[in-house]
Amino acid sequence: MAATTDTVVELAEAVRSxxxxxxxxxxxxxxxxxxxxxxxxxFLSHDRERSLGRAREIDDDRRRxxxxxxxxxxxxxxxxxxxxxxxxxxxxxxxxxxFRSRYNAHVVDRLESAGAIIVGKxxxxxxxxxxxxxxxxxxxxxxxxxxxxxxxxxSGGSCAAVAAGLVSAALGSDxxxxxxxxxxxxxxxxxxxxxxxxxxxxxxxxGSSLDQIGPIATTVADVALLLNTIAGHDPxxxxxxxxxxxxxxxxxxxxxxxxxxxxxxEYFGPGLNAEVAAAVRAAIDVLAREGxxxxxxxLPHMKYGIACYYLIATAxxxxxxxxxxxxxxxxxxxxxxxxxxxxxxxxxxxxxxxVKRRIxxxxxxxxxxxxxxxYLKASKVRTLIKKDFDEAFSRVDxxxxxxxxxxxxxxxxxxxxxxxxxxxxIYTIAANLAGVCAISVPCGFDSLGLPIGLQxxxxxxxxxxxxxxxxxYQLSTHWHTRRQVARR
Amino acid sequence: xxxxxxxxAVRHVANLxxxxxxxxxxSRYATQLSKILDYVRQLNELDTAGVxxxxxxxxxxxxxxxxxxxxxxxPADALANAPDHDDKFFRVPKVLDQESA
Numbered sequence: 001m002a003a004t005t006d007t008v009v010e011l012a013e014a015v016r017s018x019x020x021x022x023x024x025x026x027x028x029x030x031x032x033x034x035x036x037x038x039x040x041x042x043f044l045s046h047d048r049e050r051s052l053g054r055a056r057e058i059d060d061d062r063r064r065x066x067x068x069x070x071x072x073x074x075x076x077x078x079x080x081x082x083x084x085x086x087x088x089x090x091x092x093x094x095x096x097x098x099f100r101s102r103y104n105a106h107v108v109d110r111l112e113s114a115g116a117i118i119v120g121k122x123x124x125x126x127x128x129x130x131x132x133x134x135x136x137x138x139x140x141x142x143x144x145x146x147x148x149x150x151x152x153x154x155s156g157g158s159c160a161a162v163a164a165g166l167v168s169a170a171l172g173s174d175x176x177x178x179x180x181x182x183x184x185x186x187x188x189x190x191x192x193x194x195x196x197x198x199x200x201x202x203x204x205x206x207g208s209s210l211d212q213i214g215p216i217a218t219t220v221a222d223v224a225l226l227l228n229t230i231a232g233h234d235p236x237x238x239x240x241x242x243x244x245x246x247x248x249x250x251x252x253x254x255x256x257x258x259x260x261x262x263x264x265x266e267y268f269g270p271g272l273n274a275e276v277a278a279a280v281r282a283a284i285d286v287l288a289r290e291g292x293x294x295x296x297x298x299l300p301h302m303k304y305g306i307a308c309y310y311l312i313a314t315a316x317x318x319x320x321x322x323x324x325x326x327x328x329x330x331x332x333x334x335x336x337x338x339x340x341x342x343x344x345x346x347x348x349x350x351x352x353x354x355v356k357r358r359i360x361x362x363x364x365x366x367x368x369x370x371x372x373x374x375y376l377k378a379s380k381v382r383t384l385i386k387k388d389f390d391e392a393f394s395r396v397d398x399x400x401x402x403x404x405x406x407x408x409x410x411x412x413x414x415x416x417x418x419x420x421x422x423x424x425x426i427y428t429i430a431a432n433l434a435g436v437c438a439i440s441v442p443c444g445f446d447s448l449g450l451p452i453g454l455q456x457x458x459x460x461x462x463x464x465x466x467x468x469x470x471x472x473y474q475l476s477t478h479w480h481t482r483r484q485v486a487r488r
Numbered sequence: 489x490x491x492x493x494x495x496x497a498v499r500h501v502a503n504l505x506x507x508x509x510x511x512x513x514x515s516r517y518a519t520q521l522s523k524i525l526d527y528v529r530q531l532n533e534l535d536t537a538g539v540x541x542x543x544x545x546x547x548x549x550x551x552x553x554x555x556x557x558x559x560x561x562x563p564a565d566a567l568a569n570a571p572d573h574d575d576k577f578f579r580v581p582k583v584l585d586q587e588s589a
Binding site: 100102195196209238241301306308311318322325327328330331332336337338340341342344347351353356357359363367378380381382383386419422434435460 | 493497498501502503504505506507508509513517520521523524527528529530531532534536539540541542543544545546548551553561565568569570571572578580581582583
């Protein structure tokens, strides 16, 4: 069966016009998902009957002449750290294997109100902690371009599912690059919105001052349509900001003339693969030819991002994951000696190696005697990183950079060396620390045929600038139209 | 900043975090966490005297709402995922009359 080449925009139009039924689209989607699941392991769960049932409701609505939502009949996948009141929500962890959420995440309600068909939940690094999806307790997701390689992480299942054409769109979450890195490795578009743009109600928390939910698709136009649906204030998340949501899909056609693109040489230093550097510089040349002005900028503290992040994110994780105690939900150790052993054995057995490593690092960074030297120090460095971005965005509209220093690496290549894995996020992490918005857009392939991503970053709450530039880039290039599924 | 975590320090942190770890895990985490702490020590290159910390990327404070009664979960909803419970309560092993903790 051929990969779907339909975009979200095309599928929604086909359903609206009656050219295709939502049920037929849903059936083809689930068939293909099941066919490719053994090769890619992009999904952790899916529900054929529920998907077909929802699709039939859309078809009935249409037959009755009722108004259809902007995503009516469009199949969408969700990263499995987004709560759904149907099916499991595992976070890729054994500790949540028996858990069944009683409520939907805000974004799930928004998608379903817009008519989207949620076909399944995608694989991730356990609790979104990782850069390859190898930390899933249920096994890694493989890269559709080369199944001996990782899909990236932590939203690896969502990005692989879109890249393989199993769905046209998916949601992920991004704490330090977890949407953008796998989007780059899989050759799809992934957006991390501004901190506060999308409600995290129902997203299982990892690093609460960093986490953000965002859309993944093959085109920027599709990502804009998804963002229209999920963005906006929600009183159930006090960090979601109450400000107007522009029509992102309507502002894509603006000219690039006069737009200022900042280039920081800090993003092109040692450690960056030469083919990736060449592809990203060529992409910047394309934007310049379209009328954008390239401006050299300096982000002197960017290189401290990884060190800063792995103290702050782990500190927040150590606190957030304290809720998994074997009492309220999830798995409990079978024969606890006492209540302390109930907590410690449940957590020791239920969490995987990386999650335990991060909980311990974060606990240490917050512990008495070390708090000032580690957590507080990192929080101050975060201020310096944020100031770099504030300064840069007073001079430029967007900053362009690589997403990752390399293309997709081999399964197992970095799994024994946590620090080497952390360094995969070196170019993405600062956007989370500063709270700015950032997007990954396909901008070429290396000599092995693996996708390369261009990162564009912009000031808080100007997603429209990112999306316009990225859309205009896709109009001038063809990278996003190349599809190759599980060829090896 | 201390540059490394020995096995007894790892045991201490694991206890604070309520994580049961094996001897083998303890020795592996001591090596890995020491390497990571060695890496984060580069933050000491920066003079942060007079820099205020950032805990949250946006300047949002005191988000308030009207104090109105709204629908919320029943005890049955709250207990639905509990590994062990009775009609009203989460059930855990006996806490009192113990010398531990």
